[in-house]
Amino acid sequence: MKIPFTKYQATGNDFILIDNRSGAFSFSTDQIAQLCDRKFGIGADGLILIEQHPNADFNLNYFNSDGSQGLCGNGSRAGIQFASTLGIISNKTSFNAYDGLHDAELQPSGNIRMRMMDVHEIxxxxxxxxxxxxxxxxxxxxxxxxxxxxxxxxxxxxxxxxxxxxxxxxxxxxxxxxxxxxxxxxxxxxxxxxxxxxxxxxxxxxxxxxxxxxxxxxxxxxxxxxxxxxxxxxxxxxxxxxxxxxxxxxxxxxxxx
CATH class of the missing domain: 3.10.310.10 (Diaminopimelate Epimerase; Chain A, domain 1)
Incomplete structure:
Protein backbone atom coordinates (compact mmCIF):
# COMPACT_ATOMS: atom_id res chain seq x y z
CA MET A 1 0.00 0.00 0.00
CA LYS A 2 1.39 3.37 -1.05
CA ILE A 3 0.42 6.32 1.13
CA PRO A 4 0.97 9.96 0.09
CA PHE A 5 1.88 12.19 3.03
CA THR A 6 3.10 15.66 3.91
CA LYS A 7 5.47 16.43 6.77
CA TYR A 8 4.90 19.55 8.90
CA GLN A 9 6.59 21.03 11.95
CA ALA A 10 5.17 23.47 14.48
CA THR A 11 7.92 24.99 16.65
CA GLY A 12 9.87 21.77 16.28
CA ASN A 13 7.00 19.40 17.07
CA ASP A 14 6.81 17.35 13.85
CA PHE A 15 3.90 15.49 12.28
CA ILE A 16 2.92 13.28 9.36
CA LEU A 17 -0.20 14.66 7.64
CA ILE A 18 -2.43 12.47 5.46
CA ASP A 19 -5.51 13.54 3.50
CA ASN A 20 -8.04 10.89 4.51
CA ARG A 21 -11.25 12.60 3.42
CA SER A 22 -12.02 9.54 1.30
CA GLY A 23 -11.74 7.30 4.37
CA ALA A 24 -9.36 5.04 2.46
CA PHE A 25 -6.73 4.78 5.20
CA SER A 26 -6.78 3.25 8.66
CA PHE A 27 -3.73 2.33 10.69
CA SER A 28 -3.00 -0.10 13.49
CA THR A 29 -0.99 0.96 16.52
CA ASP A 30 2.02 -0.88 15.10
CA GLN A 31 1.68 0.87 11.74
CA ILE A 32 1.45 4.28 13.41
CA ALA A 33 4.59 3.49 15.40
CA GLN A 34 6.34 2.45 12.18
CA LEU A 35 5.33 5.61 10.33
CA CYS A 36 6.60 7.77 13.21
CA ASP A 37 9.82 5.80 13.75
CA ARG A 38 12.84 7.97 12.96
CA LYS A 39 14.97 5.03 11.82
CA PHE A 40 12.52 2.73 10.04
CA GLY A 41 9.75 5.13 9.00
CA ILE A 42 9.18 8.76 8.10
CA GLY A 43 9.83 9.98 11.62
CA ALA A 44 7.49 12.20 13.64
CA ASP A 45 6.05 12.98 17.05
CA GLY A 46 2.59 12.12 15.73
CA LEU A 47 0.29 11.21 12.85
CA ILE A 48 -2.64 13.38 11.71
CA LEU A 49 -5.47 12.25 9.45
CA ILE A 50 -7.61 14.99 7.90
CA GLU A 51 -11.13 13.58 7.55
CA GLN A 52 -14.68 14.60 6.74
CA HIS A 53 -16.92 15.91 9.54
CA PRO A 54 -20.66 16.70 9.33
CA ASN A 55 -20.58 19.78 11.57
CA ALA A 56 -17.17 21.30 10.83
CA ASP A 57 -14.82 22.03 7.96
CA PHE A 58 -12.88 18.87 8.78
CA ASN A 59 -12.06 16.33 11.48
CA LEU A 60 -8.50 16.29 12.80
CA ASN A 61 -7.73 12.73 13.92
CA TYR A 62 -4.48 12.88 15.91
CA PHE A 63 -2.33 9.96 17.06
CA ASN A 64 0.78 10.12 19.22
CA SER A 65 3.71 8.06 17.98
CA ASP A 66 2.63 5.18 20.25
CA GLY A 67 -0.86 5.16 18.72
CA SER A 68 -2.63 6.84 21.64
CA GLN A 69 -4.97 9.76 20.99
CA GLY A 70 -5.55 13.19 22.48
CA LEU A 71 -5.60 16.87 21.58
CA CYS A 72 -2.33 18.20 20.22
CA GLY A 73 -2.19 22.00 19.97
CA ASN A 74 0.86 22.13 17.73
CA GLY A 75 -0.50 19.27 15.63
CA SER A 76 -3.79 21.11 15.26
CA ARG A 77 -2.00 24.14 13.83
CA ALA A 78 -0.15 21.86 11.40
CA GLY A 79 -3.48 20.29 10.43
CA ILE A 80 -5.03 23.71 9.85
CA GLN A 81 -2.15 24.74 7.60
CA PHE A 82 -2.43 21.45 5.68
CA ALA A 83 -6.21 21.85 5.31
CA SER A 84 -5.58 25.29 3.86
CA THR A 85 -3.26 23.87 1.19
CA LEU A 86 -5.91 21.25 0.35
CA GLY A 87 -8.41 24.05 -0.26
CA ILE A 88 -10.74 22.88 2.52
CA ILE A 89 -10.62 26.19 4.40
CA SER A 90 -9.84 29.86 3.86
CA ASN A 91 -8.36 32.07 6.57
CA LYS A 92 -10.96 31.07 9.19
CA THR A 93 -12.06 27.59 10.12
CA SER A 94 -14.01 25.42 12.51
CA PHE A 95 -12.70 21.89 12.96
CA ASN A 96 -13.31 18.90 15.20
CA ALA A 97 -10.54 17.43 17.33
CA TYR A 98 -10.26 14.87 20.13
CA ASP A 99 -11.86 17.18 22.70
CA GLY A 100 -14.53 18.71 20.45
CA LEU A 101 -14.98 21.68 18.12
CA HIS A 102 -12.39 24.44 17.82
CA ASP A 103 -12.19 27.59 15.72
CA ALA A 104 -9.01 29.07 14.35
CA GLU A 105 -7.67 31.80 12.10
CA LEU A 106 -4.70 31.93 9.74
CA GLN A 107 -3.11 35.32 10.35
CA PRO A 108 -1.26 37.54 7.82
CA SER A 109 1.99 36.86 9.71
CA GLY A 110 1.68 33.17 8.84
CA ASN A 111 0.90 32.23 12.43
CA ILE A 112 -2.27 30.39 13.41
CA ARG A 113 -4.48 31.55 16.27
CA MET A 114 -6.47 28.63 17.66
CA ARG A 115 -9.14 28.67 20.35
CA MET A 116 -8.60 26.13 23.11
CA MET A 117 -11.25 24.65 25.39
CA ASP A 118 -12.12 26.46 28.62
CA VAL A 119 -10.32 25.23 31.73
CA HIS A 120 -12.49 24.95 34.85
CA GLU A 121 -10.18 23.21 37.28
CA ILE A 122 -6.51 23.52 38.25
Whole structure:
Protein backbone atom coordinates (compact mmCIF):
# COMPACT_ATOMS: atom_id res chain seq x y z
CA MET A 1 0.00 0.00 0.00
CA LYS A 2 1.39 3.37 -1.05
CA ILE A 3 0.42 6.32 1.13
CA PRO A 4 0.97 9.96 0.09
CA PHE A 5 1.88 12.19 3.03
CA THR A 6 3.10 15.66 3.91
CA LYS A 7 5.47 16.43 6.77
CA TYR A 8 4.90 19.55 8.90
CA GLN A 9 6.59 21.03 11.95
CA ALA A 10 5.17 23.47 14.48
CA THR A 11 7.92 24.99 16.65
CA GLY A 12 9.87 21.77 16.28
CA ASN A 13 7.00 19.40 17.07
CA ASP A 14 6.81 17.35 13.85
CA PHE A 15 3.90 15.49 12.28
CA ILE A 16 2.92 13.28 9.36
CA LEU A 17 -0.20 14.66 7.64
CA ILE A 18 -2.43 12.47 5.46
CA ASP A 19 -5.51 13.54 3.50
CA ASN A 20 -8.04 10.89 4.51
CA ARG A 21 -11.25 12.60 3.42
CA SER A 22 -12.02 9.54 1.30
CA GLY A 23 -11.74 7.30 4.37
CA ALA A 24 -9.36 5.04 2.46
CA PHE A 25 -6.73 4.78 5.20
CA SER A 26 -6.78 3.25 8.66
CA PHE A 27 -3.73 2.33 10.69
CA SER A 28 -3.00 -0.10 13.49
CA THR A 29 -0.99 0.96 16.52
CA ASP A 30 2.02 -0.88 15.10
CA GLN A 31 1.68 0.87 11.74
CA ILE A 32 1.45 4.28 13.41
CA ALA A 33 4.59 3.49 15.40
CA GLN A 34 6.34 2.45 12.18
CA LEU A 35 5.33 5.61 10.33
CA CYS A 36 6.60 7.77 13.21
CA ASP A 37 9.82 5.80 13.75
CA ARG A 38 12.84 7.97 12.96
CA LYS A 39 14.97 5.03 11.82
CA PHE A 40 12.52 2.73 10.04
CA GLY A 41 9.75 5.13 9.00
CA ILE A 42 9.18 8.76 8.10
CA GLY A 43 9.83 9.98 11.62
CA ALA A 44 7.49 12.20 13.64
CA ASP A 45 6.05 12.98 17.05
CA GLY A 46 2.59 12.12 15.73
CA LEU A 47 0.29 11.21 12.85
CA ILE A 48 -2.64 13.38 11.71
CA LEU A 49 -5.47 12.25 9.45
CA ILE A 50 -7.61 14.99 7.90
CA GLU A 51 -11.13 13.58 7.55
CA GLN A 52 -14.68 14.60 6.74
CA HIS A 53 -16.92 15.91 9.54
CA PRO A 54 -20.66 16.70 9.33
CA ASN A 55 -20.58 19.78 11.57
CA ALA A 56 -17.17 21.30 10.83
CA ASP A 57 -14.82 22.03 7.96
CA PHE A 58 -12.88 18.87 8.78
CA ASN A 59 -12.06 16.33 11.48
CA LEU A 60 -8.50 16.29 12.80
CA ASN A 61 -7.73 12.73 13.92
CA TYR A 62 -4.48 12.88 15.91
CA PHE A 63 -2.33 9.96 17.06
CA ASN A 64 0.78 10.12 19.22
CA SER A 65 3.71 8.06 17.98
CA ASP A 66 2.63 5.18 20.25
CA GLY A 67 -0.86 5.16 18.72
CA SER A 68 -2.63 6.84 21.64
CA GLN A 69 -4.97 9.76 20.99
CA GLY A 70 -5.55 13.19 22.48
CA LEU A 71 -5.60 16.87 21.58
CA CYS A 72 -2.33 18.20 20.22
CA GLY A 73 -2.19 22.00 19.97
CA ASN A 74 0.86 22.13 17.73
CA GLY A 75 -0.50 19.27 15.63
CA SER A 76 -3.79 21.11 15.26
CA ARG A 77 -2.00 24.14 13.83
CA ALA A 78 -0.15 21.86 11.40
CA GLY A 79 -3.48 20.29 10.43
CA ILE A 80 -5.03 23.71 9.85
CA GLN A 81 -2.15 24.74 7.60
CA PHE A 82 -2.43 21.45 5.68
CA ALA A 83 -6.21 21.85 5.31
CA SER A 84 -5.58 25.29 3.86
CA THR A 85 -3.26 23.87 1.19
CA LEU A 86 -5.91 21.25 0.35
CA GLY A 87 -8.41 24.05 -0.26
CA ILE A 88 -10.74 22.88 2.52
CA ILE A 89 -10.62 26.19 4.40
CA SER A 90 -9.84 29.86 3.86
CA ASN A 91 -8.36 32.07 6.57
CA LYS A 92 -10.96 31.07 9.19
CA THR A 93 -12.06 27.59 10.12
CA SER A 94 -14.01 25.42 12.51
CA PHE A 95 -12.70 21.89 12.96
CA ASN A 96 -13.31 18.90 15.20
CA ALA A 97 -10.54 17.43 17.33
CA TYR A 98 -10.26 14.87 20.13
CA ASP A 99 -11.86 17.18 22.70
CA GLY A 100 -14.53 18.71 20.45
CA LEU A 101 -14.98 21.68 18.12
CA HIS A 102 -12.39 24.44 17.82
CA ASP A 103 -12.19 27.59 15.72
CA ALA A 104 -9.01 29.07 14.35
CA GLU A 105 -7.67 31.80 12.10
CA LEU A 106 -4.70 31.93 9.74
CA GLN A 107 -3.11 35.32 10.35
CA PRO A 108 -1.26 37.54 7.82
CA SER A 109 1.99 36.86 9.71
CA GLY A 110 1.68 33.17 8.84
CA ASN A 111 0.90 32.23 12.43
CA ILE A 112 -2.27 30.39 13.41
CA ARG A 113 -4.48 31.55 16.27
CA MET A 114 -6.47 28.63 17.66
CA ARG A 115 -9.14 28.67 20.35
CA MET A 116 -8.60 26.13 23.11
CA MET A 117 -11.25 24.65 25.39
CA ASP A 118 -12.12 26.46 28.62
CA VAL A 119 -10.32 25.23 31.73
CA HIS A 120 -12.49 24.95 34.85
CA GLU A 121 -10.18 23.21 37.28
CA ILE A 122 -6.51 23.52 38.25
CA UNK A 123 -5.25 21.32 41.05
CA UNK A 124 -2.20 22.35 43.04
CA UNK A 125 -0.17 19.41 44.29
CA UNK A 126 3.17 19.79 46.07
CA UNK A 127 3.79 23.19 44.51
CA UNK A 128 3.00 21.86 41.03
CA UNK A 129 -0.16 22.43 39.00
CA UNK A 130 -2.27 19.81 37.24
CA UNK A 131 -4.97 20.53 34.65
CA UNK A 132 -6.47 19.30 31.39
CA UNK A 133 -6.03 21.58 28.38
CA UNK A 134 -7.25 18.93 25.93
CA UNK A 135 -4.62 16.55 27.30
CA UNK A 136 -3.60 16.10 30.97
CA UNK A 137 -0.66 18.29 32.00
CA UNK A 138 1.46 18.70 35.10
CA UNK A 139 3.34 22.02 35.37
CA UNK A 140 6.46 22.16 37.56
CA UNK A 141 8.29 25.46 38.12
CA UNK A 142 12.09 25.17 38.23
CA UNK A 143 14.97 27.67 38.40
CA UNK A 144 17.20 26.57 35.51
CA UNK A 145 15.15 24.66 32.96
CA UNK A 146 17.93 24.73 30.34
CA UNK A 147 20.02 22.34 32.45
CA UNK A 148 17.17 20.46 34.13
CA UNK A 149 17.07 16.62 33.71
CA UNK A 150 13.77 16.73 31.83
CA UNK A 151 13.82 13.15 30.54
CA UNK A 152 14.60 11.49 33.87
CA UNK A 153 12.35 13.64 36.04
CA UNK A 154 9.60 13.83 33.45
CA UNK A 155 9.46 10.07 33.05
CA UNK A 156 9.11 9.61 36.81
CA UNK A 157 6.23 12.06 37.11
CA UNK A 158 4.54 10.92 33.89
CA UNK A 159 3.84 7.53 35.49
CA UNK A 160 3.05 8.83 38.99
CA UNK A 161 0.13 6.91 40.49
CA UNK A 162 -1.80 10.13 41.23
CA UNK A 163 -2.36 10.57 37.48
CA UNK A 164 -4.66 7.73 36.43
CA UNK A 165 -4.25 8.31 32.69
CA UNK A 166 -0.66 9.47 32.96
CA UNK A 167 0.36 13.06 32.36
CA UNK A 168 2.48 15.23 30.13
CA UNK A 169 5.06 16.94 32.32
CA UNK A 170 6.13 20.55 31.71
CA UNK A 171 9.14 22.10 33.45
CA UNK A 172 8.85 25.88 33.44
CA UNK A 173 11.22 28.72 34.27
CA UNK A 174 9.72 32.15 34.97
CA UNK A 175 11.46 34.96 33.07
CA UNK A 176 10.93 38.75 32.92
CA UNK A 177 8.40 40.56 30.73
CA UNK A 178 5.56 38.04 31.01
CA UNK A 179 7.73 35.34 29.45
CA UNK A 180 8.31 31.72 30.44
CA UNK A 181 10.73 29.07 29.15
CA UNK A 182 9.27 25.56 28.97
CA UNK A 183 10.52 22.05 28.29
CA UNK A 184 8.11 19.11 28.07
CA UNK A 185 8.19 15.35 28.52
CA UNK A 186 5.29 14.16 26.36
CA UNK A 187 3.02 11.26 27.16
CA UNK A 188 2.55 9.06 24.09
CA UNK A 189 5.88 10.17 22.62
CA UNK A 190 7.63 9.07 25.83
CA UNK A 191 10.41 11.57 25.39
CA UNK A 192 11.12 15.27 25.49
CA UNK A 193 9.78 17.14 22.47
CA UNK A 194 10.92 20.51 21.17
CA UNK A 195 7.50 22.04 21.82
CA UNK A 196 4.00 21.26 23.11
CA UNK A 197 1.01 23.50 22.43
CA UNK A 198 -1.34 22.11 25.08
CA UNK A 199 1.65 22.19 27.45
CA UNK A 200 2.35 25.84 26.64
CA UNK A 201 -1.30 26.55 27.40
CA UNK A 202 -1.13 24.74 30.74
CA UNK A 203 2.16 26.42 31.65
CA UNK A 204 0.71 29.86 30.92
CA UNK A 205 -2.39 29.27 33.03
CA UNK A 206 -0.18 28.01 35.86
CA UNK A 207 2.05 31.09 35.47
CA UNK A 208 -1.02 33.26 36.02
CA UNK A 209 -1.02 31.86 39.56
CA UNK A 210 2.42 33.46 39.87
CA UNK A 211 1.16 36.88 38.80
CA UNK A 212 1.72 36.62 35.04
CA UNK A 213 -0.98 38.10 32.80
CA UNK A 214 -2.28 37.52 29.28
CA UNK A 215 -0.73 37.37 26.75
CA UNK A 216 2.17 35.20 27.90
CA UNK A 217 5.14 34.44 25.65
CA UNK A 218 6.26 30.83 25.88
CA UNK A 219 9.79 30.04 24.77
CA UNK A 220 10.37 26.40 23.81
CA UNK A 221 13.41 24.70 22.33
CA UNK A 222 11.76 24.76 18.90
CA UNK A 223 10.76 28.42 18.87
CA UNK A 224 8.16 30.63 20.49
CA UNK A 225 4.42 30.52 21.19
CA UNK A 226 1.97 33.01 22.65
CA UNK A 227 -1.01 32.25 24.89
CA UNK A 228 -3.98 34.57 25.46
CA UNK A 229 -6.67 33.98 28.08
CA UNK A 230 -9.26 35.53 30.35
CA UNK A 231 -9.86 34.37 33.91
CA UNK A 232 -12.67 34.68 36.41
CA UNK A 233 -12.34 36.97 39.42
CA UNK A 234 -11.42 34.06 41.69
CA UNK A 235 -9.01 32.64 39.03
CA UNK A 236 -10.86 29.32 39.07
CA UNK A 237 -12.01 29.38 35.44
CA UNK A 238 -10.16 30.31 32.26
CA UNK A 239 -12.03 31.24 29.07
CA UNK A 240 -11.21 32.66 25.63
CA UNK A 241 -7.92 30.78 25.61
CA UNK A 242 -5.97 31.11 22.36
CA UNK A 243 -2.79 29.34 21.25
CA UNK A 244 -0.76 31.36 18.74
CA UNK A 245 2.18 30.07 16.72
CA UNK A 246 3.55 28.94 13.35
CA UNK A 247 3.24 25.69 11.41
CA UNK A 248 5.35 25.00 8.34
CA UNK A 249 5.51 22.38 5.61
CA UNK A 250 8.82 20.49 5.56
CA UNK A 251 8.45 18.01 2.68
CA UNK A 252 6.06 15.57 1.03
CA UNK A 253 6.41 12.03 -0.25
CA UNK A 254 5.00 8.52 -0.43
CA UNK A 255 5.36 5.79 2.18
CA UNK A 256 4.97 2.12 1.31
CA UNK A 257 4.03 -0.62 3.78
Missing amino acids: TETGGNFFMNTGSPHLVCFVDDVQHYPVFDEGRKLRYDKQFKEGANVNFVELQPNNTIFMRTYERGVENETLSCGTGATAASLAASRKGYTSPITVKVRGGELSIEFEQSADASTFTNIFLNGPAKKVFEGTFEF
